[in-house]
Amino acid sequence: MQLTVKNLKVSYGNIKALHGIDFSIEAGEILTIIGANGAGKSTTLRAISRMVPAKPGSVLEFEGEDILKYNTDKVVSKLGISHVPEGRRIFGNLTVTENLILACFARKDADQIVKDRKWVFDLFPRLEERKDQLAGTLSGGEQQMLAVGRGYMSARKMMLLDEPSMGLAPLLMLEMFDALKEINKLGTTILLVEQNARLALKFAQRGYVIENGFLVLEGPSNELLNNPDVKKAYLGA
Template sequence: MTTPILQVRGLSVAYGGIQAVKGIDLEVREGELVTLIGANGAGKTTTLKAITGTLPQCRIAGHVDYAGAPIHGLSSFALVKRGLAMVPEGRGVFARMTIRENLLMGAYSRNDKAGIEADIDKWFGIFPRLRERANQLAGTMSGGEQQMLAMARALMSHPKLLLLDEPSMGLSPLMVERIFEVVREVSAQGVTILLVEQNARMALQAAHRGYVMDSGAISMSGEASAMLDDPRVRQAYLGEEA
């Protein structure tokens, strides 16, 4: 875990007179699972969208390097081809396509048909509910099942870095547990992950390192296990007394 695959330096995002992200620095090293936690509205999703160039009209300043090269101005398609994939908040599955068709869309930048079929089988093994419903329209599935599909679809592109935006949002406690099991499993397979999450406890329990974002700024960072024991984190984000 020595080589930074993602380096963010002095990243700022402004909408008119509103400064949503205020000159933040963060990095993710190869093989790491890094989490960015914070309250709703702290600027976490804006940060991910600034990294991937998917924000609406706004002013962005600072530097974002991926795999040793700047990526500002690159299209989402180009980023996927370079191995950077994102699972957006709200999942964004293709509702009128089947589960299998969604997975094939995740592999649109590939042309190795045998490898694509092998990967579909692989992710069906990790997400057995998807295998059971392979020909079901994605829009008819539960929120948790759609989250599994969105993750599997992104993984079909063979990402070197996977960005996950609030994967537990709106899910039942049992489904949240299952989603985090899968996040750990994907990380264990060597996929580098940057996880944005409001469920601070689950995120820090899964991660190697963490950053805390507060009002558009990074207020704390460190080893995830140490942050779990930090009184400031416990009081502000884990609902415990200092």
């Protein structure tokens, strides 16, 4: 297992967001966690990238290393886990190119960086057209492309994606997931959390369902897609 999460507990003040969840991902896999707003999806990703503290007793291991030893920036630069956050969080006062350069802040492999940037521009040609534009002037879809491209530039082993479909038109959504497939084909493990359960389950190989801070269901995506409870609660069928 590339990533092992055991008994992950997170609280915001007195409010418990995660009640001790367990899951794991194999290298190269696409895994999704679906659930309603506020169920704990984003919190799970933030705990992995150390943006929120995990409670004592939580176990987070990546390739045998204890994630809890590292700060957010080292989770990205040392462990190789990128995080494309909810709401894109691109730097609107920097140009598209500067956003991509900044993502390589801790990388030393200058040649590979140039290749990676070219690959990102091939994946999202719209970004190349706008490379000298301030990122704040991009459309929502383009900003999401930049956020994913930036994630890809920052770290390669695993990508945590927080609602990449949010606010995208249906066609753009499909384009975005095609691009994510391409990234996965190059060997990046993907952990996706989504409210758009149908889209996420069609994209992923395996899924978990999260409810009020507990993982309540687990299984291959097609099983979950046909599960009557999942259908009723998340697929609107």
